[in-house]
Amino acid sequence: MNDTNYDESIAYRVVKNHEEQYSIWPLARALPLGWFDGLFEGNKQACLAHIETVWTDMRPLSLRKQMELSSDRAVVQEESALVDAGPTLVQRLSTDLHDVRVVLRPENSKLALKESVERGFVQIEFINTKGGTTLGFSLDDSASDIKKLDSNEDDYEIVLSGVLTLNFQKVRCIANINVKTFAGKGKLELA
16 A cells, blocks of 8 residues: 555554455544454554455455355256266267268268368268267378279278367267268277
């Protein structure tokens, strides 16, 4: 406090109310209703400096207690939800193989698949999740097998693979796609 306009001869005391809020009060005057002696006396500057060190949380006590209670309830609800929720999406898609399909626009065609692969970005949908889970990723040429895509055959599989982040976890998506049906099996691996 840089208040230099105060009378050094007046003694003050620190006072505190039931909400643990602090103030100063002239020592010569009776305490106001609802305020208690804060066990510190001195000049105005000393009292204000003392308050600055002891009053570290400006929220009233009742608000702090309510927020703590709400926080405790939220933690219990969150822990309960985690127990009830079962495995995460990443965990579920990392176990076993799942039905997938490649998402192509404007239509499912070998040409649309080729264009997507040439752009180096594909979208794979895990069809048996709630609402379907579509993951888009850049193709990893070293982990993908797309050599047959240029062949004239109609019924063969290619492997599309790439790394992405899903629910804050880095994962690799691997999908074996039948070029005739644009569907196949896929899974995630933690990257």
